Amino acid sequence: MNEFYVGYLPKAPSGIARCIRAVVVLLLIFAAIAAIVFAKVQRTLAPSVFEYGKLGTFEGTIEASPYPILIVAGAGSAESGASRYLLVAEGKHGADSQVVAFAGKTVQLRGTRIYRDNQTMIEVVSGSISLKRDSTRSQPPSQELGIFELAGEIVDSKCYLGVMNPGSGKVHRDCAVRCISGGIPPVFATNDFNGSPAILLLTDLHQKPLPKETFLKLVAQPVRIHGSVVKTGETLYLKTGPSAISPLP
Amino acid sequence: MNLRKRGIRTDDSAPPQDPSPHFSSARFVTSSALSERPRFSPFLANAGKAAKFRRAPASPRGNAMSHQYQAIGWNRQKRVYDVVVLTGVALYIALFIGFSAWLVPYATAETLIIRAAGSAAFLLLHVVLCIGPLCRLDSRFLPLLYNRRHLGVVTFLLGAAHGIFAVIQFHSLGDKDPLVSLLTSNQNFRSLPDFPFQQLGFLALVILFLMAATSHDYWLRNLTPPIWKTLHMLVYVTYALLIGHVTLGLLQSETSPVLAVATGAGFVTVLSLHLAAASRERAVDLNKLKTVTNGFVDACSVESIPEKCAAVVSVSGERVAIFKFDGKISAISNVCRHQNGPLGEGRVIDGCVTCPWHGYQYLPETGGSPPPFTEKVSTFQTKIVDGRVWIDPKPKAPGTRVEPSRISDVGARA
Structure with a gap:
């Protein structure tokens, strides 16, 4: 081939230009196919929603421990006749400091719903909690469901319920670490709790928050946990200790 | 195509040296973008030669900025190149996000942006890495190389978008500084x-x-070519890091084997092209010239060199380009001073050896660029005996004039 390409000349020689046009067309076709294929083969994601930008007003009773929950009258489990909404703050922070003064009291707050399956969370707008009345709602009874050995993954509840999707797995690990470290309630996500997927709030044996430094290194990776499960309303708690959490091979 | 007489070089990698005071009105443009790598392959036998290069001669005015550097010295081909690149990137991102939003409806917008930008950057890096060896194997790909630095900058920008969104999503608004968290x-x-x-x-x-x-x-000029070229060879370290990033991140989280196969195929493609191109160069290096007479070595036959082109031989560990032009033979170093482009794969245009990568030019008799440019490469003494070209393996200092051998001198004796 006698043609020689010099980039700063106005035009490429015709033979080279023809060749490059063909190469460019092939590359564009390849880019299009790659985009579609890569989009197609992505793992399907669970239906979880963060109603970003859609603020709502909620009224209910604050349950501060082990993790902040707003108990809202109305829908929910048949036994309690109420919904239990986990509360978190904005960003990667827990809402403990916001709710502590309102423990057991009926409040109104503004926030954004985050939900997955039958679990709902509210990202509370900072400073939006106001006291409605001191009267408290009686706690629904807790039900011991027994001792279990479950395989699954410890994740932060906020991302897992919908702020990020996927909110689990290795890619999300650093975020889960940051969220749990910042006070977002840790949950144990398992696909086999009595044969069904379940999301269980992780606590210590006394149903207090499990010290995060004891399990932070095991976040977002397959682990096995031995513990007892307690159900309060529609909320499941997995009571365990650091020594009962072990990585799966 | 009278380039030399115009006194201009409007390629994107433009002249790093100062114009001669006699040509102070000459037009100079330089441009910005990711570098052309000095060697396309770490497998090259003489990849370390870049270290021999000295910094380009200092400006007569002692001020490198006096070159009238411009952000980008646009020309038609660069505009076409960039339009095609941006079209391709936009097409990929639009299709990826569009199909993902349809097929994976619960994926968040940030997730789609992170995935689209990251995969586009990774794909584009493969293209960047493949262009070098492709050009060595087939010169018709050279237009892809000319503006490759823009491709590199786009790769970085896509990678930056991927990284910034990932840091915001995974590490910001927490109890630690995002970078510390990362x-x-x-x-x-x-x-x-x-x-x-x-x-x-x-x-x-x-x-x-x-x-x-x-x-x-x-x-390139102010860091000095050896440092600059070493820095830009780190593109291979980057590729290795990204292979690890993808393999230990995405591939562990996704379940489809298609992604693993695609990553492997990309790696094999890049590796194969580099090995193919390197083996071609190695053939030159392994062809030891043994016949020595009076200090000259028998390099090749005159007939084997196409007119205005070169034969490349390896002597004393250095590749030499032997050019035939206008009934004459001249030999100069095969390595362009700009980015180590293979001068022997260039042409003689307007009496100047023209580098195939960015069009840098050298007079074959002196190894020096025509004024106002000041790059110089080594020259070699040649002679023609019985239709064969003999060269003195000892390089002359860059820019040293060596009279070309006339092809009519076939009767001369060694």
């Missing part, structure tokens, strides 16, 4: 399955940034 959240360096892949991506992005930021020929 570097400390996962420290399982001893575990392959748990290896902190995000740090690998961060390191790759830092290198891509350094390459993009120094891609302008202003930096």
Whole structure:
């Protein structure tokens, strides 16, 4: 081939230009196919929603421990006749400091719903909690469901319920670490709790928050946990200790 | 195509040296973008030769900025190149996000942006890496190389978008500084399955940034070619880091084997092209010239060199380009002073050896660029005996005039 390409000349020689046009067309076709294929083969994601930008007003009773929950009258489990909404703050922070003064009291707050399956969370707008009345709602009874050995993954509840999707797995690990470290309630996500997927709030044996430094290194990776499960309303708690959490091979 | 007489060189990598005072009105343009790598392959036998290069001669005015550097010295081909690149990137991102939004409806917008930008950057890096060896194997690909630095800058920008969104999503609004979180959240360096892949991506992005930021020929000159070229060879380190980033991150989280196969195919393609091109160069290096007479070695036959082209031989560990033009033979170093382009794969245009990569030109008799340019390469003494070209393996100092051998002198004796 006698043609020689010099980039700063106005035009490429015709033979080279023809060749490059063909190469460019092939590359564009390849880019299009790659985009579609890569989009197609992505793992399907669970239906979880963060109603970003859609603020709502909620009224209910604050349950501060082990993790902040707003108990809202109305829908929910048949036994309690109420919904239990986990509360978190904005960003990667827990809402403990916001709710502590309102423990057991009926409040109104503004926030954004985050939900997955039958679990709902509210990202509370900072400073939006106001006291409605001191009267408290009686706690629904807790039900011991027994001792279990479950395989699954410890994740932060906020991302897992919908702020990020996927909110689990290795890619999300650093975020889960940051969220749990910042006070977002840790949950144990398992696909086999009595044969069904379940999301269980992780606590210590006394149903207090499990010290995060004891399990932070095991976040977002397959682990096995031995513990007892307690159900309060529609909320499941997995009571365990650091020594009962072990990585799966 | 009278380039030399115009006194201009409007390629994107433009002249890093100062114009002669006699040509102070000559037009100079330089441009910005990610660098052309000095050698396309780390497998090249003489990749280390770049270290021999000295810094380009200092400006007569002692001020490198007097070159009238411009951000980008646009010309038609560069505009066409960039339009095609941006079209391709836009097409990929639009299709990926559009189909993902349809097929994976619960994926968040940030997730789609992170995935689209990251995969586009990774794909584009493959293209960047393949262009070099493709051009060595087939010169018709050279238009892809001419503006490759822009491709590199786009790769960095896509990588930066991927990284910035990832840091915002995974590390911001927490109880630690986002960068501290990025570097400390996962420290399982001893575990392959748990290896902190995000740090690998961060390191790759830092290198891509350094390459993009120094891609302008202003930096090529001021960092000095050896340092600049070493820095830009780090593109291979970047690629290795990104292979790790993808393998230890995405591939561990996704279940489809298609992604693993695609990553493997990309790696094999890049590796194969480099090995193919390197083996072609190695053939030149392995062809030892043994016949020595009076200090000259028998290089090749005159007939084997196409008119206005060169034969490349390896003597004393250095590749030499032997050009035939206008009934004459001249030999100069095969390595362009700009970015180590293979001069022997260039042509003689307007009496000047023209580098195939960015069109840098050298007079074959002196190895010097025509004024106002000042690059110089080594020259070699030649002679023609019985239709064969003999060269003195000892290089002359760059820019040393050596009279070309006339092809009519076939009767001369060694």
